[in-house]
Amino acid sequence: NAGVTQTPKFRVLKTGQSMTLLCAQDMNHEYMYWYRQDPGMGLRLIHYSVGEGTTAKGEVPDGYNVSRLKKQNFLLGLESAAPSQTSVYFCASRGTADYEQYFGPGTRLTVT
């Protein structure tokens, strides 16, 4: 039981490049979330999903897209990376009967 995993762990991009971050969970959770964490800013919600095939915007969605084609996976895409997207990205999941979120280990992204 791996819990929540994220791929990759680290990545460096040049401005304008694109990439996809993968989040996978093996707990059969309905809810999945993408956050970014910046120094002094706390965790901010980017997008979330309440079930397979559904997505919704969070607090800071601009510049990001998401997809939830399979229940266990939640993908976060950056179409044209900007230096302002340099951050640590955390994925989390939650079961329907829980209020606790389970977080993945994070992806450290640097955009130069």
Next chain:
Amino acid sequence: GQNIDQPTEMTATEGAIVQINCTYQTSGFNGLFWYQQHAGEAPTFLSYNVLDGLEEKGRFSSFLSRSKGYSYLLLKELQMKDSASYLCAVNLSGGSYIPTFGRGTSLIVHP
């Protein structure tokens, strides 16, 4: 807007008790979370308070006063491994349980 305030940093001595406060002014309130985050790691869940009062879980307790917009996390018998950031978060979303996080309090425990 939503306002969730916590002290930026606190220090305490091993074996002591420390109280980390969180005040909030938000449009709506359904409950309050506390998460712990060690440096370079993912946040982990500590507690979720909906009703006023104190809830105890081992060395950690969490208190909520909805009328005052106030919560605290109480850590007893501090250990070095308690050095971490403690994140206060408010559930504004009802049944979706989506936390809106404060900026976190960095706790340093020294011998």
